[in-house]
Amino acid sequence: MIAETVCSAVSVAGLGIAAVTAYRKRFLSAARIAAYSLVPIGLVMTGVVGWAAHTAFSPTAWAGVVVLAGAWLLFAGTRGVERRRGGSRKERRAAAREAARPETVAPASSAPSLGPATRPATRPAPRPAAAPRASGSGDDFSDIEAILKKHGI
Numbered sequence: 001m002i003a004e005t006v007c008s009a010v011s012v013a014g015l016g017i018a019a020v021t022a023y024r025k026r027f028l029s030a031a032r033i034a035a036y037s038l039v040p041i042g043l044v045m046t047g048v049v050g051w052a053a054h055t056a057f058s059p060t061a062w063a064g065v066v067v068l069a070g071a072w073l074l075f076a077g078t079r080g081v082e083r084r085r086g087g088s089r090k091e092r093r094a095a096a097r098e099a100a101r102p103e104t105v106a107p108a109s110s111a112p113s114l115g116p117a118t119r120p121a122t123r124p125a126p127r128p129a130a131a132p133r134a135s136g137s138g139d140d141f142s143d144i145e146a147i148l149k150k151h152g153i
Helices: 002-023 027-046 048-056 058-084 090-100 138-150
Strands: none
Touching: 002 027, 002 048, 027 048
8 A cells, every 4th residue: 555655756856856846948858757657557557566565575485586696697798607608518519529620621611722731941141240441420320322323312
């Protein structure tokens, strides 16, 4: 009985606020406030509030909520672990079998174009140090000096 009275009072207050908002020429906001304020009285009229009031004080209902929350946590946790591991157990076993095969080649693909290396890779020879320039400015302006000499400047 109290829940229905409170919902009715909230709806009337909301409709009053909507009327003041409409009086201020803010019709879109007034319509939105009116819509929100009609929800509680609609819930009372459909019986949802009575059902919720009886459920809120029922220990069996709260035990059911706890069981549902536990089931949801288990489901979410197992999905998170499955994503971290990379798929289901069946998929991981299939991937392990594929990795165990030597020379796995995709169907309808050619052999690798680069075979194994026949000789060990050698390091390139170090570059000899450049002799100091006569101009004294180093390598910074050597390209510029060459261009200027080429043009006779």
